[in-house]
Structures are given as C-alpha cells and as structure tokens.
Amino acid sequence: xxxxxxxxxxxxxxxxxxxxxxxxxxxxxxxxxxxxxxxxxxxxxxxxxxxxxxxxxxxxxxxxxxxxxxxxxxxxxxxxxxxxxxxxxxxxxxxxxxxxxxxxxxxxxxxxxxxxxxxxxxxxxxxxxxxxxxxxxxxxxxxxxxxxxxxxxxxxxxxxxxxxxxxxxxxxxxxxxxxxxxxxxxxxxxxxxxxxxxxxxxxxxxxxxxxxxxxxxxxxxxxxxxxxxxxxxxxxxxxxxxxxxxxxxxxxxxxxxxxxxxxxxxxxxxxxxxxxxxxxxxxxxxxxxxxxxxxxxxxxxxxxxxxxxxxxxxxxxxxxxxxxxxxxxxxxxxxxxxxxxxxxxxxxxxxxxxxxxxxxxxxxxxxxxxxxxxxxxxxxxxxxxxxxxxxxxxxxxxx
Amino acid sequence: xxxxxxxxxxxxxxxxxxxxxxxxxxxxxxxxxxxxxxxxxxxxxxxxxxxxxxxxxxxxxxxxxxxxxxxxxxxxxxxxxxxxxxxxxxxxxxxxxxxxxxxxxxxxxxxxxxxxxxxxxxxxxxxxxxxxxxxxxxxxxxxxxxxxxxxxxxxxxxxxxxxxxxxxxxxxxxxxxxxxxxxxxxx
Numbered sequence: 001x002x003x004x005x006x007x008x009x010x011x012x013x014x015x016x017x018x019x020x021x022x023x024x025x026x027x028x029x030x031x032x033x034x035x036x037x038x039x040x041x042x043x044x045x046x047x048x049x050x051x052x053x054x055x056x057x058x059x060x061x062x063x064x065x066x067x068x069x070x071x072x073x074x075x076x077x078x079x080x081x082x083x084x085x086x087x088x089x090x091x092x093x094x095x096x097x098x099x100x101x102x103x104x105x106x107x108x109x110x111x112x113x114x115x116x117x118x119x120x121x122x123x124x125x126x127x128x129x130x131x132x133x134x135x136x137x138x139x140x141x142x143x144x145x146x147x148x149x150x151x152x153x154x155x156x157x158x159x160x161x162x163x164x165x166x167x168x169x170x171x172x173x174x175x176x177x178x179x180x181x182x183x184x185x186x187x188x189x190x191x192x193x194x195x196x197x198x199x200x201x202x203x204x205x206x207x208x209x210x211x212x213x214x215x216x217x218x219x220x221x222x223x224x225x226x227x228x229x230x231x232x233x234x235x236x237x238x239x240x241x242x243x244x245x246x247x248x249x250x251x252x253x254x255x256x257x258x259x260x261x262x263x264x265x266x267x268x269x270x271x272x273x274x275x276x277x278x279x280x281x282x283x284x285x286x287x288x289x290x291x292x293x294x295x296x297x298x299x300x301x302x303x304x305x306x307x308x309x310x311x312x313x314x315x316x317x318x319x320x321x322x323x324x325x326x327x328x329x330x331x332x333x334x335x336x337x338x339x340x341x342x343x344x345x346x347x348x349x350x351x352x353x354x355x356x357x358x359x360x361x362x363x364x365x366x367x368x369x370x371x372x373x374x375x376x377x378x379x380x381x382x383x384x385x386x387x388x389x390x391x392x393x394x395x396x397x398x399x
Numbered sequence: 400x401x402x403x404x405x406x407x408x409x410x411x412x413x414x415x416x417x418x419x420x421x422x423x424x425x426x427x428x429x430x431x432x433x434x435x436x437x438x439x440x441x442x443x444x445x446x447x448x449x450x451x452x453x454x455x456x457x458x459x460x461x462x463x464x465x466x467x468x469x470x471x472x473x474x475x476x477x478x479x480x481x482x483x484x485x486x487x488x489x490x491x492x493x494x495x496x497x498x499x500x501x502x503x504x505x506x507x508x509x510x511x512x513x514x515x516x517x518x519x520x521x522x523x524x525x526x527x528x529x530x531x532x533x534x535x536x537x538x539x540x541x542x543x544x545x546x547x548x549x550x551x552x553x554x555x556x557x558x559x560x561x562x563x564x565x566x567x568x569x570x571x572x573x574x575x576x577x578x579x580x581x582x583x584x585x586x
Contacts, residue, residue: 068550075526076559112425238452238477241515254477254487272486332425333473333494335455346458346471357560361456369518398550 033061038383040069046143047394051371051387055380063375063383065368070398078358083109083183083347084323086358091177093343093360094396096139099132099168100338102181107262108334108345109183113325120315121185122263127198127306128171128181129263130299134205135164136339137292137299140391144289145216147388148225153216160208163201170194184319195307202307206300209293217293226289227280230374230386234283240370243363244341245295246390249275249288256337268305270298285389292339292391326353340364340391362396400491402427405449413439418498428471428494433506436497440509443474449491450476454509457519459527461501463562468504468529470497499529508534508546521549528558 039050048069054062074093078086083105090105091098103125110117117125142157165175170191172180180187216222232242237250247254255272257265273294275287327349335344341363348357367390374386400408406420406429416435421428431439443451451474460469472495480486497506508531510517520531525548534546548555557564568575 068548068552071550073559079560239514241454241513252477252487253480253485258486259489260492330424330426331471333456333458333471342455344456344473346456346473348460357458357460359456359458361458365518365522366515369515373514 032056036380040066046388046392049368049387049392049394049397051375051383053375053380053383058380060375060378060380060383063372065371067365067368067394067397070394072399074360074399075358078355078360080354082323082353083325083327083355086355087182088177088179090360091179092395093362093399094136094338094340094364094393095176096393097132097136097339098176098178099128099181100136100336101343102179103129103263104334104336104338104343105345106181106183107336108332108347109325109327111334112327112330112332112347112349115184115319115321115325117185117263118315118317119264120189120310120313121317123306123310123313124186124190124317125181125263126265126268127190127303127310128168128178128186130302130306131164131167131198133299133339134296135161137296138164140292140339141212141216141289144388144391145222147384148222150216150219150222153212156208156212156215160205163204167194167198167201170197182319183325184321185317187318189317190310195311198303198307202300202303206297209297209300212293217290223279223286225382225385226285226389228284229280229382230285230378230389231281232283232370232374236370236373237283240373241366242341242370243366244338245288245291246341246367246370248273249291249389250283251275251277256335256342260335262336268302270301273298285385288389288391295339324353327351327355335361338363340393340396341367343396360396360399362399364390364392364394364396365399368392368397400448402493405429405491405493408446408448409439409442412442426494428496430496430498433497433499436495437507437509437512439495440472440512443493443495444512450478451491451493452513453477454513454515454519457516457523459523459529459560461527461560461562462498463501465498466501467498468501468527469499470506470523470529471495472497472509504529505532506530507532510535518549521546524558525549525551525555526558526560528561 034055036053036055038053040048050066052064053060074089077089087102090101093101138157138161142154145153168178169175172178232250234250234252237247251274253272253274258272273291275282275291279286329351331348333346335342343363344361346359347355350356375383402422410417416432418432419430443449453475455473455475458471462469474493475489476491477487480488499506506529508520520534523529524546530545536547537544538547
C-alpha cells in the first residue's frame, strides 16, 4: 500500500507537492495487477517494439521489452557478401542515419585491411556524417514532440530535414539509404555548388534551432511531461552500456569523436553538450532531449569548419585499390559516434574476400536494454516519454 | 596502459587462468578460461589501475575448424577528465575472448558485473547457442537452463549464426523458400 505512494513521490516529486503522504495513501488503493501490451503496433513506440507492462492501477511495476520483429539476419548476410556489397545493408540498420552506418562499417574494414583514405574523402565523410546527425536529431526531436502530444514541431523538423535530404540526393541520388560513404573513401566527389548550397542551408538552419527551443524545448506542457521523468544516473548509464545522447544526458561528457577521433575529428573545434538538469533532475528525459538539440548546434559548427577545409583540399575521393578487398586473417572491433550512440562493427577476416563474421553493435539495442530499470515504478503515462527519450530505431535494435 | 601491460597484470594476478594472448594485429585481446571468467571480469572492472566500466559489445563467433565457440568482450574504461567540465577520457581499451568447446558451450554470465551484458548474452545464445550460466533472464526447458532468446521467436530451432546451421524449410506452417533450394549458406 505505502510502496505505491513512496514510489509515486519519488518518481514525480513535482506532481503531488500539494498532497501530503497521508492524503496520497488514503486515496491510493492497490488494485489488481494487469498485463498491458504496449506495441508492437503502437503510435509512440517508434517502430515494432512491444513492451509488456505489468501495471498496478497507473503504476508500472515491470516493463519487459520484446524485440526481434524486424530481425533481418543482417549479420548472417554479412558473412556471405564482400564488404563492398554489404554497405547497402548497413544503411538499413539505423535507417535515419545511413551515412553514419556506412562510415562505421567502412572504417572497420579499412582498419582491418589497412586501406588509406585521402584527406578530401575524410572531410567529405565528416560533412555527410554531421549533416546526417542533424537530420537524425531532427526526426528524433519531431517524433518526441509527437509522443508528447505536440504535432507542429514534427512538421518544422521535417521541413528542415528535407533540405538535408536534397543535399544528400544531389551527392548520391538517394534520400534514405545512401551507400555514399564506402570502403576506401566515398563513391563520388560532391557535385558542383554543393559547398555554397550547404552554406546556405546552415545559414538558414542555425536560427531555426532557437525556434525549436521556443516551440518545444521550453514549452510548459512539454517540460512538465519530461522533466524529472525517467531519471538515469551516470553510474547506471555506464553500467548498462548506454552511449550517445542517452549517456551524455546523464552528465557524462563522453563522445567518441573526442575520446577516439577518426576522420580527423581531432582537428575540428566543437563542444560536447551534456545534461545539466536545467529543468529538473540531471539525466531526466528533458536532458536527453535537450542534448540532441545542443548537438545540432555543434554539428553546424563542425560543418562550417569542414566546408572551409573542403574548399582548400583538392584530391581523389574514391578508393584506388579497386573493389576487391582481401581481408587478412585478423579481427577488428571499431566504433564510431552515431547520432544514437556508439555503432560498432566486429569484423573477422579469414584471408578471403568475404568476412568470416560480421557483428554489429547497435547503440539503440544497448540503450533499449535499460528500459525495465527506468520504467519500473513510473506512471503508465510516462512510459512513452521515457521510451521516446531513449530514441530507438528498431531497424538497428533487431538488425 | 598498453594491451601488453594489461595482459602482464592479468597474468600475475591470475597465473593459471590466462590461456593465451594475441597482441599483434588490429584487435589485441586475451583468452581467458571460461570457469574463472567472472572473477577476471570483476577484477577488470574493480581494479583501480584498469577500471573497465563500459562493456561495449559481446560478439559470438563460431570457430568451426577448432570445434569451439568464442565470445569476445570489448571493453572501455571511461574516466572523468581532470576538471568537471573536461571531456571524459578512455585510458584503456581492451578485449577478452572466452573460448568454449562447441558441444558444451557454457560460459558463466557476467550480467551482474556489467548489466549491459544481459541483452548481449541473450543475443549470443539466440544466434550462436552459447549458454550463459546463471543469466538473470533464464528459462529452463528441454535444453536445460539457458538465457531467453531475444531476436528469434522463443520456439525457434537451432542457432542461425552457427556455420553448420541448416535453414528450416517450414515454420508453423509457413513454407520457407531458399535460393536455389540451398539449406546451407555456400561459404
């Protein structure tokens, strides 16, 4: 009986301030436990995620995620294809950040085979990785607003994302599954006037971030629904292997672009935004959300530097060694900072052109594993807020 | 600390547990005896010199030629920077491999050392059939206690990433068509 009141007070200290403990306990009756299926078809689960909730009235006692609805044997396919052929499959893992996925796999194979990438190709990679980070965070922001009942920010986010997709289309012809960044470089140089158009976009986009903040981030209803909800401590975040904005939202200033830079990230100036508990407790849903907004600002900073660099760096961007990559009898585990966290590829070679084993470590997969620990003892209405703030892409969870 | 120094530290602390080490190549790692793995894991996490607090990934590998299954644990030690506002750093990066015979693939679970291991171990059981003992999310059925499957349905037969896996031709009445009628990948 009192357990419910305790947890209610702990999980939502801001909600029931005008009631004292006795009043809550009197009004709160333990009801019969009920199993509620949230998903796999549920508007706020971001794909085919099914969470079985054991509830007591409005309280969630246990939340068990069931995944695998989108399992497409990506790792098995990797064992049967040459690395070049596998690049399109990586697009379809985290389909909101295809460029970054291509980059992670390309870097892993390059590390294994010792392939060198030209300076110009590296800069192009940084540009496209950061553009895709912005696009991915825009979807994340818009969809999160949608979860919280705000429809308009979603349209704003997609309006801006469209410009990025146009840029991608101009470079590689695709708007979602790019396969643009490939082993040994990129498939082709950027088109004419790309740099100018990209600059125009950045000038247009930068003021929009303040607009999102006014529209959503500081919106009173949005703050009420996300601040102090689903608090993850820094210790828990590390223990559960959380990475990306979920880890940084808990105040851990850990970004692989700083910790273990590749593609020349060490030469760019940018900050790593972390959660500070501005609207509630450090590590709550609002912090995780706001880290993504701040990261978009930093990506714009990186992009401006990268575009300047690209102008002064001529050179070949394609792989000169040819498309047949022989993988040595060795293994490599390589991770990069994706929009959602660290995407890692473990690639084992056996001397042939086809990998012996390809394993993908999806950031969403690891981030989602903390669900039960966070959702436990929360209100049922907070579940979409928490799951949305973790920002999972099921294509990557199930692979 | 370099990979070599970490291996030496482990060798002095656990002389009979380290079965080998590979320091050359792209993926320096140490091979640890399965039965002592949780103790080594706890040491890797708690030893102040090492402090491997971030389990990045567990990758299962089917080493068919050696009749063994391997679980590869990739670790980072994440530490605070010098000042509260500084970026965190990773003083060490390391990997541990645990190899077990293919006919009795049992590895003690390390989900109590790194909770992140929970889902990774379930995945390694599901796709490769490595049985993690004392896993927090185990079920006990005809195959004995093993972690619950995670990607495949609970009643799936076999472990798809094993090199000798045969593709099922039917699942609950749903016929499965394979390319050229193959039931095994031509690898």
